[in-house]
Amino acid sequence: MLKLHDELIAKLSNLLTAQNYNPVVIANNRLYGRAFLDYLVECDIPVETVVPAQVDQYFVYAIQDFEAQYGRPPSPRWHMLPRSAIAKVLRLAQGKWPPDAEMVGPDSEHRHEICNEYETWLRDERGLASASIAALMWEARNFLRWQFDRGGVASLQALAVTDVDRYMDMRAPGLRRKSLADVAERLRSVVRYLHRTGRIPTDLTPHIIGPMLYAYEDVPSTLDKSQIAAVLGATKEDQSPRGLRDYAILQMLATYGLREGEICRLRLEDVNWRGESLRIRHTKTNAYSYMPLLAHVGEALLDYLRLGRPGTEIREIFIRSLAPYTAITNLYGMIRGRLAAAGVEPAGKRGPHVFRHARAVEMLRASVPQKIIGDVLGHRSTESTNAYLKLATDDLRAVALDVPGTEVLS
Template structure:
């Protein structure tokens, strides 16, 4: 057993080293993994048969041991690193970790079958984007779980608008009107599928009504030129690998107004250095467009690729700045952090879209035709571009007419 444990520790160390983890982090993972294996040996348990319950039992034991050794309880997040080390170790030992939950109750199996069928219909029949399917599936799972817990699988036959209202009341707290309208739209899709497949006898979709929304009622957050310049200047001062990466991302956002997903999916082969062009895959319609590779963007990309990007096999340009070095999937935290560092506080949201909005306003003020603005932003229709017209509020004020004064009759 001890030889097998030594082999697992060596395999874990090699894996973390190959993933470019810092040597100190590798040593910590080895330490926590070894302590867990020693515990298994004392309890005469095989690592190949360990269950999540037994891992929880070990962490409780380790917490008590920590308190006995140091005379105080560990911090609330102390267990994160040991659990991470154990998860990596068990993934090597068992092949898959955590193990798949066994379906015991027939109602659970029935609910999962409905979800699988619904997901297949959204993907194959409706051809929706992955992000849209993920949002619809989350609502479907949540609603079906809630309904089954209340009345079981048989309750679908008796589903009424009363249950729909109760579910909407459950989802409403803390949501804005737009978010609640999205919940109603997703719920209509789920209920429509249940009725279409004969699981609900009555079509309840006309009765699922969200809050009334008015076209262009809200003004999105945006940045002016001075704020964008401040963010770029502050970020450029950070010469670390993370700073080089973030500066290149901010240049792409400010120059082209790309979506976060389009930047995360940008690959090495999408940059044509000879022709000085950039290929963009739009996340919402999977179409491609080509942009000129402007000098500031090209220089920022080169600096990051040469001095900041880790040596990894991933083809995505932008990867995490710490191990494991995998492609980035979210930019919101990075953008909000860079805005705060530059002292820029836009009203409302502070994610990547504020740069997209700013780019749209800049083109509007330059009298760029609406169709071209939509093409640059990757919109399918002009209706999507219309939402940006309300951002040019100062321009609208310049052409506003004075309200005529009322004449007072003597």
């Protein structure tokens, strides 16, 4: 066991070194990883069989040990680095950490089988995009775990309307109407599949009802031209590697109105420098479209690739600015920070979609046909594009007609 632990710590060091971690961070990870492995030796627990509950038990022990050494409890954030180091060690030892949620608890094998079949059906039969599959799978795992904990595998055969009502009641607290409607839609998909495969005798989908939503009831957040210029100008002043990356991303958001996932998944081979074009894989449809590589976007990309992008074999263009140098997966924190730094405070949400909405409005005001706007934004139907008409209400007022026999209100 001790030899295996030494090998794990050596692998941990090599992994973090290859990912360009700071030497101090590597030393701290080694220290925390070794402390956890020593605890496993004392408890006679093989590292290959560790489960999340045993990691939690270790932290109870570690906090008590900290208090004994220093006479005070650790700070609330103290556990973050040790937990991260332990996760890396367990990932090396077990191949995957944390374990799949559906493999924990009673009836896990049957639940795992259903989830695997459902995921295959969503991907191969329905052809859904990865993001949609991930959301549906989360709901499926959560619902099946909840139902099996209440009545076991056999309870599916007796599933009734009251059961799905209880599940919706359990999910409702803290959710907005739109989010709860999404839960109902995902639950209908799961229940429909269970009925389709004979696991539920009655089709309960007509009885899974979410809150009523009205078409175009919410006006999306957006930015005007001056706000976009302010954000781009403030970000351009930051010539650090992170600043160069963020400026290139913001230029692409403002110019093309891309989704977050389309930016994060953009790869080096998607940029055709000679042909001056970009290949975009749309997140929701998995379809490809080609955009012209405009000069200001190309210059921002080149500056980042030459001066800001870390040395890594990863093919995605936009990389984390700190080790580990992996592809970025979320733009919300960056967008909020850059908006705040520029003193821009849009009403409502402050994520990457504010640039997408602004681009849509700009095209609407330029009299670009709705079909072309939808193609640029990667929409499947004109209904998706119609939502952006709400953002051009000033333009609609400008072309309003007087109705004979009525008084125009000011």
